[in-house]
Amino acid sequence: NVLLACGSTDYKARIFSGFIKEVDKREGEPTPWGGKCSTGALVAEFGSNSGGGWVHNVSFSPDGNRLAWVTHDSSISVADANRGMAVSTVRTRFLPYLTCVWSAPDLIVAAGHDCCPMLFKYDMSKAELNFVDKVDKSLKKEVDGFSAKKIFQNMDKRGMSADNNISDTQLDSIHQNTISEIRVYSGSKSGADKISTVGVDGLMVIWDLKALEASLKGLRIV
Known part of the structure; x- marks a missing residue:
């Protein structure tokens, strides 16, 4: 993988070529994001039609063909290289997200100032992102x-x-202050069994996604 994604305070997410001649075997090997690129070249750039906000975090899908990012206007977006760089954005009613991670090829968990991880599902056939539910179902x-x-x-x-x-x-909710980071704790982005979150409240919480299936309104995580 020779791609590097980042977000900026100019409301845009970008993908750059991270090819290093001394490390990578073949220079400029084509990717779904575009043709051959030299080191540091801008591969793709994505903004927002709804105003947007500072991009707080970015995350590649397991196969590297989709990029998710969260912004300070409480939005989460996905750009799909397999669908002509189509971008699907969900602007939520929650407080802004600071972090996101793929937990399956079509599932993303995001969290931030609302102190609760949120689950989103990406429909690859429609290139459409939808909110599913809160991961924290505590009473x-x-x-x-x-x-x-x-x-x-x-x-x-x-x-x-x-x-x-x-x-x-x-x-x-379990977290009593902003969630600053999400990581896959067990498994991988292709199929995470557990994820971990850390917050400004000093807590680190391990979430068992398989155990939470029943509480997520019938959603089956596969």
Whole structure:
């Protein structure tokens, strides 16, 4: 693989030739992204028709023929070299994503400021990307024990008055702050069994994708 993908603050994702003569056997071997390219040559460039935002992360598909990227306008996009460089973009209602990774040839997991990994499916026959569901299906727990009984117990223990403003600050997700990175933990991009996430909350979480199949609204991860 002699391709290098990157994102920029000019709202664009780019692919460059990373060929190194002393390392790679055959110079300029054609790829689905284009013909022969010299070292450092711009192979492809993708922007956004909807305004876009800073590109936070990029990820090649397992076969290297598709590129996914996430931007600060809460969008995720896929460019498909097998479909004439067609670009499919989903602009979501969630907070911006900071990281993404392919977990299968047609599945992408993205995460960021919403503190929850999100699963997207790419339909290769239609060159179309769609949101599937949140990977974190944890249920909302009683927040810090602030039931009515606990409130009065704390008023007695901590000298709190009824006028104290007790706010529900715990999120209904495992991560309690921004997820900064996703990695394949077990398996590969062609078929990840587990992925890992790390967040600003100091947590590293291992997600068992196979175990989560039943909770993802009937989606079968293959």
